[in-house]
Amino acid sequence: MTKNNGGRTHVIVIGGGYAGVVAANRLTSRDDVAVTLVNPRPTFVERIRLHQLVAGSDDAVVDYKDVLSEKVELVVDAATGIDRDTRTVSLAAGGPLRYDYLIYAVGSGGGAPQVPGADLTYPIATLEQAEVLRRAVAAAPADAALTVVGGGATGIETAAELAEAGRTVTLVCGGQLGSYLHPNGRRSVAKRLAALGVTVLEGPGAKVTSVTADAVRLADGGQVRGHLTIWAAGFDVPDLAARSGLRTDPAGRLLADETLTSIDDDRIVAAGDAASPSGMPYRMGCQSALQLGPHAADAVLRRIEGGRPDAVSVGFNGLCVSLGRGAGIFQFSRKNDTAIRFHLGGRAGARMKEFVCSHTIKQLTEEAHKPGARALKAKDDTREQRVQDARENRPVHAA
Structure with missing residues (x-):
């Protein structure tokens, strides 16, 4: 079908994650704009709670009626x-939907393991994957050893959550534990994991080279035996942009300028994990998504008005990681996403993590009820220079 919006400008948002929802909500600030959100699921997924879903302490979903403006048409496809x-926009079951402007906010998924036996692992990057893993963990004997691959935030949170639930867990980092963290924060995380009984394997020798039904083999020749292998290493993005003839960066993110506008089409604007402004994408996660989403919406609204959008400005506060229900860490950073020596740990860190999770939903709700509620200010003063320094020899992948 082709949308008929009574002469209103029609904006389609592809992707109902953090960036897509906040962008769609913000667009409703104009009555002459019709907004359609296309998402394959009927509920909003709290990806930052998926490790809790696996352990059974949260369902990690929120009804869209609680976070999405009633002025936004939700198309589940x-x-x-x-x-x-x-x-x-072509749809799997319906469509096509016609747009005047499009916001590309397709998000990300788990990076596919590039090792023999990859199909024997349990990824955790999506709701469906987490639900499968939850059932597998529940069916495993209480004394079964579990292996988590990935030393980033997702791997750490999953290992800690399962260990606190009484499971025997080995965390295979494939490199350094919590590479983002300052050494002070890393020591704090390592101490907490040790207290939970998690065995942590670090260094280049701890890189997984193959997976079998009951073990992972490592680069140093060793192996870790386990009943389940949970893959929490890396993320990738859908290939929708490349398949549609739009240029992407090497990871498949939509290439955009500093206003988040596609370098191929000024009616397409990128947001969230799948956006690559100037080929220099921000760290994936809800912290950047909740800033990129409003910027994308504002870029579209400015173009509707006949103006040029402002350059994107994203500033970071740090990284929040849960370490089970009883502890956590908030690693403070500079606005350019560089970790500093200060962190908040222990129970205070756990409370901060829960505040972040709850406040994230609150921000979506506020934007639904009052479009434009999120104030966006210039934060990272170093980006303009870094973009200028990197303009030459930036690889571009043609579709």
Whole structure:
């Protein structure tokens, strides 16, 4: 079908995650703009709680009626293509939907393991994957050893959550534990994991080279035996942009300028994990998504008004990691996302993590009821220079 919006400008947002929802809500500030959100699931997924879903302490979903403006039309379907010539989005079950402007906020998923036996692992990057893993963990004997691969935030949180629930866990980092963290914060995390009984394997020798039904083999020749192997290493993005003839960066993110506008089409704006402004994407996560989403919406609204959008400005406060229900860490950072020596740990860190999770939903709700509620200010004063320094020899992947 082709949308008929009574002469209003129609904006389609592809992706109902943190960036997509806040962008869609913000767009409703104009009555002459019709907004459609296309998402393959009927509920909003709290990805930052998926490790809790696996351990059984949260369901990690929120009804869209609680976070999405009633002015936004929700289409539960998967986008399969973008036709720039006809300005339409093809859908798996319905469509096509016609747009005047499009916000590309397709998000990210788990990085597929590039090792023999990858199909024997349990990824945790999506709701469906986490639900499968939860059932597998529940079915495993109480004394079964579990292996978590990935030393980043997701791997740490998953290992800690399962260990606190009484499981025997080995965390295979494939490198350094919590590479983002300052050494002070890393020591704090290592201490907490040790207290929970988690065995942590670090260094280049702890890189997984293959997986079998009951073990992972490592680069140093060793192996870790376990009943389940949970894969929490890396993220990738959907290939919708590349399949639709839009240029992407090497990781498949949509290439955009500093206003988040596609370098191929000024009616397509990127947001969230799948956005690559100037080929220098921000760290994936809800912290950047909740800033990129409003910027993307503002860029579209400015273009509707006939103006040029402002350059994106994203500033970071740090990284919040739960270490079970009883502890956590908030690693403070500079606005350019560089960790500093200060962190908040223990029970205070756990309370901060829960505040972040709850406040994230609150921010979406506020934008639904009062579009434009999120004030966006210039924060990272170093980005302009870094972008200028990196303009030459930036790899671009043609679709």
